[in-house]
Amino acid sequence: MRRNDDTSMLEKVMLILQTFRTAGGPQRLADIARSTHLPKSTVHRLIQPLLDLNLLQRVDGGFALGLVLFELGELVPVKSQLRQAALPFMQDLFAATHQTVHLGVRDGYDVVYAEKIHGHGGVDLPSRIGGRLPLTCTGIGKALLAFALPEVLDEVLGQPLRRLTPHSITDLDLLKDEVSRVQTAGVAYDREEAAVGGCCVAAPVLVSGVAIAALSVSVPVAQFQPARLGPAVRTAALGLSRKLNRLW
Amino acid sequence: MRRNDDTSMLEKVMLILQTFRTAGGPQRLADIARSTHLPKSTVHRLIQPLLDLNLLQRVDGGFALGLVLFELGELVPVKSQLRQAALPFMQDLFAATHQTVHLGVRDGYDVVYAEKIHGHGGVDLPSRIGGRLPLTCTGIGKALLAFALPEVLDEVLGQPLRRLTPHSITDLDLLKDEVSRVQTAGVAYDREEAAVGGCCVAAPVLVSGVAIAALSVSVPVAQFQPARLGPAVRTAALGLSRKLNRLW
DNA sequence: GTCGTCGTTCCGTCTCACGGAACCTTCCTT
DNA sequence: AAGGAAGGTTCCGTGAGACGGAACGACGAC
Structure with missing residues (x-):
């Protein structure tokens, strides 16, 4: 199933971030895994660096998009x-x-x-x-x-x-x-x-x-x-x- | 020089994106390479998928942050x-x-x-x-x-x-x-x-x-x-x- | 108690990210 | 026109580290 083309990792990260476009509120790890069709372990692995980079943040019951995205969004x-x-x-x-x-x-x-x-x-x-x-x-x-x-x-x-x-x-x-x-x-x-x-x-x-x-x-x-x-x-x-x- | 820790690729991508925080206008490939201290070939390779994903866009004299970032920023x-x-x-x-x-x-x-x-x-x-x-x-x-x-x-x-x-x-x-x-x-x-x-x-x-x-x-x-x-x-x-x- | 779900950790495989080097293309200088 | 500097692109051998199945621990529900 792995084809050939390009950056599989970035694509997965984007899938995770795009999740938040449809789902309004906070998303939990399992939610993300479901809506992206990615294995749980993969989502778990990718989320850690996203938190470190402030692309995601922990909120009460899960994760939300992080402040860095807000700041970058303002620079578009x-x-x-x-x-x-x-x-x-x-x-x-x-x-x-x-x-x-x-x-x-x-x-x-x-x-x-x-x-x-x-x-x-x-x-x-x-x-x-x-x-x-x-x-x-x-x-x-x-x-x-x-x-x-x-x-x-x-x-x-x-x-x-x-x-x-x-x-x-x-x-x-x-x-x-x-x-x-x-x-x-x-x-x-x-x-x-x-x-x-x-x-x-x-x-x-x-x-x-x-x-x-x-x-x-x-x-x-x-x-x-x-x-x-x-x-x-x-x-x-x-x-x-x-x-x-x-x-x- | 490669240390150990984690997702080197995402870090580089973020370095590239963060470039636009300080530099106001459009950035060219060489500009990005300079301000991130990444090799030109690396920047070149990373930029392609960023364009595909609309995280970056081509503008007159280089690259600028893409609409996807704007859209995600609004969801924070x-x-x-x-x-x-x-x-x-x-x-x-x-x-x-x-x-x-x-x-x-x-x-x-x-x-x-x-x-x-x-x-x-x-x-x-x-x-x-x-x-x-x-x-x-x-x-x-x-x-x-x-x-x-x-x-x-x-x-x-x-x-x-x-x-x-x-x-x-x-x-x-x-x-x-x-x-x-x-x-x-x-x-x-x-x-x-x-x-x-x-x-x-x-x-x-x-x-x-x-x-x-x-x-x-x-x-x-x-x-x-x-x-x-x-x-x-x-x-x-x-x-x-x-x-x-x-x-x- | 058992089952379902959620988050976390482990690890063997092998992909694909990495960047130096060489090359092409402009554009400027003399 | 020749030479040079700087930007952008392509190639490729190496090995780091991404990948995800599987197994585990922790809750909570019924």
């Missing part, structure tokens, strides 16, 4: 630069709307949420910083697609369309129409396509004409006012775009 | 739970003061910044999310110490006191006085002890009577108004403490 460019620049604009947007504000980037066929601001009240969305959703089901995703490089757009549209709610767009032609509408308007809407009861308005952040990120405001469907939110989101995204073009 | 308990709970209170505090707001936790003898909110204008502090400063030189640190377990306090005070500015407290007795004052007042001040020209007001977040984090507001020394900021920070920290005690 998407965070340290983009986020730094985006936060003030997100603050403004939040102050103006008092609704949940998201910043997202593209990774493969998903949008990865890089930042989120929300107040006490707002809708509680399934999104999480570092979390993923299909590009085609979210406002941010559609904004990213509409202003992506053409080959990226083709590549993504070549994939089977995923569905998160009954409102998710699963017809390719409808989606293409939607994308060209976004390209014209400069704003993307999500009408309960990612979560029932939740809508959002998104606008792309452009550097040299290409979307590298997108901002969005999410609201309960009852308060969905495109006419009011659209300009606010566009203004914030444009401001951020200008700032980044100046920096880079 | 200090983030996913504490931050989630704290953000709304930090929003409030920011809205009330329009000054930079920090959330910090203790790790060893340092405070690690878990979250930061700042507007367009504010002072630009050397702090960074995921960054570290000595406990004894910051408001957050002193708030954490004053409400830490006694053995933790002893342990930290047993270390040599570090100095970041001429105002940093480096006399053990003065520091002990300061800590007991914080214990009484429930608020810690930093008067240019971490950065010249910057002051801050901090209050501990208590769960079961022990500080697990602290909130602070940082202001330029000219606008330092303890009487106004103290209550605001205390209110936010108390609100967060209550919320956490309810959750846990």
Whole structure:
């Protein structure tokens, strides 16, 4: 069964760490062994150095990801630069709307949420910083697609369309129409396509004409006012775009 | 030269990743080889699987930390739970003061910044999310110490006191006085002890009577108004403490 | 008591990590 | 154009140490 290719050990370590992506809470040794399909003795052996290096930490009933990962995570460019620049604009947007504000980037066929601001009240969305959703089901995703490089757009549209709610767009032609509408308007809407009861308005952040990120405001469907939110989101995204073009 | 102990490969991988903590920008293969003191061929061999696993990514002039690290970093308990709970209170505090707001936790003898909110204008502090400063030189640190377990306090005070500015407290007795004052007042001040020209007001977040984090507001020394900021920070920290005690 | 589960330790096999050396490619210098 | 320095890549012989099955000790449940 051992094939040939490469670094088996690193792969196992990553399997162990990835375990924590799905399982929320602390994981015990046996849990990890089960979900990775690795022998117990192997997991046990690998865990020790991970603890020493602070990639894992012991918590009450098992193990959790360690502080080193947190520190390294903050040094990933998407965070340290983009986020730094985006936060003030997100603050403004939040102050103006008092609704949940998201910043997202593209990774493969998903949008990865890089930042989120929300107040006490707002809708509680399934999104999480570092979390993923299909590009085609979210406002941010559609904004990213509409202003992506053409080959990226083709590549993504070549994939089977995923569905998160009954409102998710699963017809390719409808989606293409939607994308060209976004390209014209400069704003993307999500009408309960990612979560029932939740809508959002998104606008792309452009550097040299290409979307590298997108901002969005999410609201309960009852308060969905495109006419009011659209300009606010566009203004914030444009401001951020200008700032980044100046920096880079 | 090979000693004995354990996982040499993981250690090397960590050395490579840690390289990015000090060096800000992208690193090239030769840069990494130099700063890790590893042979070029070794670095080259280790980097390939790191790219495959998305722990590293290629950027214009070299390599940078990959998105996987960002995603895992967001799953570290200090983030996913504490931050989630704290953000709304930090929003409030920011809205009330329009000054930079920090959330910090203790790790060893340092405070690690878990979250930061700042507007367009504010002072630009050397702090960074995921960054570290000595406990004894910051408001957050002193708030954490004053409400830490006694053995933790002893342990930290047993270390040599570090100095970041001429105002940093480096006399053990003065520091002990300061800590007991914080214990009484429930608020810690930093008067240019971490950065010249910057002051801050901090209050501990208590769960079961022990500080697990602290909130602070940082202001330029000219606008330092303890009487106004103290209550605001205390209110936010108390609100967060209550919320956490309810959750846990 | 017995059984199931969890964490830990041992150890024989043999894979694959290791890094020196040689090579290729740019890019700069003269 | 020739020479040189530095970055990146490939090759390969050696032996350290990763691997995981198996057996063990420690709880806790029923």
